[in-house]
Amino acid sequence: RCMSRLLSAVESELQAGREKGDPTERELRVTLEDAELWRKFRQITNEMIVTKNGRRMFPVLKVSVSGLDPSSMYSFLLDFVPADGCRWKFVNGEWVAAGRADGHAEGRGHGGIYIHPDSPNFGAHWMKAAVTFNKVKLTNKLNGGGQILLNSLHKYEPQLHIVCVGSRHRLVSNVSFSETQFIAVTAYQNEEITALKIKYNPFAKAFLDAKDSTLPLPSHHH
């Protein structure tokens, strides 16, 4: 009796549909969340800060997934693909290509792969709520681990990988969203990007308040 309670607690992780057998991956669907917000940034060329210890992304990459087999086990991986072979420069208020990519040491610099911390987990887990990559950190120096190493002033496109971890690893899907392209920077170049980051990132609220205080103050009537 004690045992059955235990097991049902484990099974409850699998509460979703569970139409067992058929890998329904034909119907796999991955949708980018906050797409409108991403497009606001993309429209004026998005930038992401890289630091020595790693900086989070904003907006946060978040996807909702359906069509996995609820009872199969998957890992979610994220990497950053160089979007072109250029080094970019911000001059006169716009980004312009300026020579070929540095490609640190090797021919094609690749910053490594970020494994979503919920990995590995059941299809049911990944589908029951949007999958958020808010903990991934971008860096320009190689240190400890967990962070993603990028070349500053190079353009990247985040790419999602869903891998089935069964008896044999099997790649299920690669998805990348062009809305999420950005240029890695050590400091923001375009002040319009800074303004958007401050407007929508709750952790930058201090600067949002500062901007408010520059607005005309309500006049004090006696």
Next chain:
Amino acid sequence: RCMSRLLSAVESELQAGREKGDPTERELRVTLEDAELWRKFRQITNEMIVTKNGRRMFPVLKVSVSGLDPSSMYSFLLDFVPADGCRWKFVNGEWVAAGRADGHAEGRGHGGIYIHPDSPNFGAHWMKAAVTFNKVKLTNKLNGGGQILLNSLHKYEPQLHIVCVGSRHRLVSNVSFSETQFIAVTAYQNEEITALKIKYNPFAKAFLDAKDSTLPLPSHHH
């Protein structure tokens, strides 16, 4: 080539020994961390606060594990077993049994099971660092979920379950540590317990400083 990089990223989760095949669970060993700290609390009868929204435990239950199969998948579960059939009272500086347990509704109240958030995961994952249950929350009201429901003024003993999630669920081990017994309370009864909590829990540092300021101040020499 791109694929192999992906797969090796997944495999790296399994870096440990990987002496495949043999479930080496015969040699399973689970050790309580911070055992000396736990004993300090146990010696004067430990208490844990329960609140409506759930309160974390302090000390935190933390175990190091060895002897799992690195490449098998396990979940770690925690539950709280009534340590006796009594309701307890704190009178004249000591805890005394005061009547039989309330046992909310059913014959034997059981607060549910907490699933460690890293679950499910490879044996290698659970063994590469101590497994910490710092996020578990204790409550005296049933709400949302995730929290553990306990009866105030009743004594409990935390119990760890390691479950192998293969094609068929299989219970690997139940372990409980008598050092971690405690009485659930809505407010601390024994001021010695309060003092220990303040001394060792960094989140209570405010009160540690307050205690310091009541010590004789160093006299100012000119």
Next chain:
DNA sequence: ATCTTTCCCACCTAGGTGTGAACC
């Protein structure tokens, strides 16, 4: 009266922001 619970609070831990000056 007494015992137990609830609620708000000041004060922390822990860590995510862009800023602006300094550095290279």
Next chain:
DNA sequence: ATGGTTCACACCTAGGTGGGAAAG
């Protein structure tokens, strides 16, 4: 001189403490 990077910092978010008054 120029452009890119680094660092300390003030100011936030987010949430974990026990205290103490009030309520049940």
